Each structure stands twice: as structure tokens, then as C-alpha cells.
Amino acid sequence: MHHNNSVMPSSQPSHPVVPSSTATPLLQRAGWVAAPVGFLAYESALHHAAHxxxxxxxxxxxxxxxxxxxxxxxxxxxxxxxxxxxxxxxxxxxxxxxxxxxxxxFGWTYFLQHFGANTALAAMFGRTLRAGATPLCSEFAAAIHGPLTPDMQRYTQRVTQAWTLFFGATALASLVLFAVAPMPTWSTFANLGTPILIALMFVAEAACRRALLPAAKDTGVLDAVRGYRTVMTERASRAGASR
The missing domain is CATH 1.10.287 (Helix Hairpins)
Known part of the structure; x- marks a missing residue:
């Protein structure tokens, strides 16, 4: 009896093909790391040049x-x-x-950056608190978790109010310090103090969420970034469609 020792060709490739979509999460993670690192490097360069x-x-x-x-x-x-x-x-x-x-x-360019950015952020959060609008943090949370419970809706509305007050107070402090304090003092507040205060706001918000909504799914800064990107992309799409 003759046995055919030849190997039949396989229908599958000899090396596994890695789906191209797997590169997307890696690129997103790299972007999430590069963005804050680049921001901190830029702020450090500003602060060093000012001093x-x-x-x-x-x-x-x-x-x-x-x-x-x-x-x-x-x-x-x-x-x-x-x-x-x-x-x-x-x-x-x-x-x-x-x-x-x-x-x-040169200090005016720094001031316009800092004051303008915080004023714009205060307006962006604050305008969503008007009657009939959806608070911005509610939109972020819905993009991450889906439909929100009434408790979560009330909580995210308060968080939107808190961020509005935070950015408004930061812009006001920037204006006052730029007007009355030496440039190095204002630069320390703007380039070093503001990022620290923003980080503390995220920490405080997470602590409040765990205390007030213990049953809510725990989320971090990356989830907030993901929710922000989703909401902003949807808004841009709607704006483009309305043209």
C-alpha cells in the first residue's frame, strides 16, 4: 500500500496575521501619554523662560x-x-x-493663553447649565456609561457647576496676579500651580463620587478623556451635518 507522505497545503497562513485594528488602542494609549507629557514639557519651558x-x-x-x-x-x-x-x-x-x-x-502672550483658555473652559461648561441644556459632565458620563440614573444626572450637573466655578476662579486669579504681582509669581501660579490644581480637582471629584454614589462604576482620568473625545466628535459631526 502506497502512502502519500506529501504535506497538503494549509488554507491558513503560516504566520498569524495581526488585525490592523489592534494598533488603534496602542496609538490611543500613546496619545494619552504624549499629550500630558507634551503639555507639562511646554509649561515647564514657559516657566523656565519667564524666570x-x-x-x-x-x-x-x-x-x-x-x-x-x-x-x-x-x-x-x-x-x-x-x-x-x-x-x-x-x-x-x-x-x-x-x-x-x-x-x-512677552508676559502678555502667557497671560492671554492662560486667561483665555480658562475663560473659554468656564464658558464651555457654564453654557451647558442653562435651562433645557444637558450639563457637559452629564454628556461625558453618558458617553462612558450609557443612560444615566436620576442620581447620576444630579451629580454630574453639580460636577459641571464645580468645573465652571473652578475655571472661572482660575481665570480671575490669573487676571489679578498678572495685574498686581511680579511676572515670576504669576508664572508660578499659571504654569505650575494650575496643573496641580486641576489634578487635585480630579482627585476631589473621584472621592466625592465614591462617597455620594458608591454603586457607580469607578472611572478614571482616561475614561474622562474618552468621554470628552466622544462628545466632542459627536458635536463636530452634528455641526458638519448642519452646514
Whole structure:
């Protein structure tokens, strides 16, 4: 009896194929790490430049960088892209040419960043507290947990109020310190104190949630980031569809 010792070809590949979708969580985790690390590095650079004599030009460039990048991004998305890009480029060149006299007032770029960001965040949270609107933190929680219980709805409304007051108070403190305190004092509050206060707010909110809603699923900062991204993506989609 003849036995065929040849090996039949397999229908499956010899090496397992890794689904491309598995790279997505890794990229997301890398982004979650890179974003706060980049933010802290930038804030540290701002603080160091503000405290180093003779670094006024570097401080000015660091302070202007976000404004230039935002303008470039807006110009790139504009309908008339080329004219807007040329305008932004011309403004950037003008800033570079006048950097020496402007460097004497570099603190204003820092202040506009800090005060503007906190004012915008206070407005973003606060406007969702008006009658008939859904509190922003309720939207974040619903994006993570699904439909909310009445207790969770009341709690997330209070959290939205707390964040509104926090960002409003931070903006007010920034204004007062910038007006009456030396630049290094304001920089310490803005670049070092504010990130610490935000971290403490997350810790305090988590402690309050465990005390007031012990049955609620425990969530962390990454869940909050995920909820924020989901809500903002949905809002952008609705805005795009309404155009």
C-alpha cells in the first residue's frame, strides 16, 4: 500500500496575521501619554523662560507658538486656504522681525493663553447649565456609561457647576496676579500651580463620587478623556451635518 507522505497545503497562513485594528488602542494609549507629557514639557519651558534673565525672545516665541499653530490650522481648514496661509505667514514674519521690542512684553502672550483658555473652559461648561441644556459632565458620563440614573444626572450637573466655578476662579486669579504681582509669581501660579490644581480637582471629584454614589462604576482620568473625545466628535459631526 502506497502512502502519500506529501504535506497538503494549509488554507491558513503560516504566520498569524495581526488585525490592523489592534494598533488603534496602542496609538490611543500613546496619545494619552504624549499629550500630558507634551503639555507639562511646554509649561515647564514657559516657566523656565519667564524666570531666566535674557530669555525674553525665547519666552516670546514660546508664548506665541500656540497662537501661530491655531492660526495655521484654521487657515488650512478655510475655504480660501492659500490667501489665509499667506496672511498667517506674513503675520509670523512680522512677529519675527519685531521680536526684539515685543520681547519686552512677552508676559502678555502667557497671560492671554492662560486667561483665555480658562475663560473659554468656564464658558464651555457654564453654557451647558442653562435651562433645557444637558450639563457637559452629564454628556461625558453618558458617553462612558450609557443612560444615566436620576442620581447620576444630579451629580454630574453639580460636577459641571464645580468645573465652571473652578475655571472661572482660575481665570480671575490669573487676571489679578498678572495685574498686581511680579511676572515670576504669576508664572508660578499659571504654569505650575494650575496643573496641580486641576489634578487635585480630579482627585476631589473621584472621592466625592465614591462617597455620594458608591454603586457607580469607578472611572478614571482616561475614561474622562474618552468621554470628552466622544462628545466632542459627536458635536463636530452634528455641526458638519448642519452646514
Amino acid at each position: 531666566t534673565p535674557g530669555s525674553e525672545v525665547r519666552a516670546l516665541m514660546l508664548g506665541l507658538a500656540p497662537f501661530v499653530l491655531i492660526a495655521l490650522a484654521a487657515a488650512w481648514r478655510a475655504t480660501w486656504r492659500l490667501p489665509w496661509l499667506l496672511l498667517v505667514t506674513a503675520c509670523a514674519v512680522a512677529l519675527w522681525v519685531t521680536r526684539i521690542p515685543l520681547a519686552a512684553h
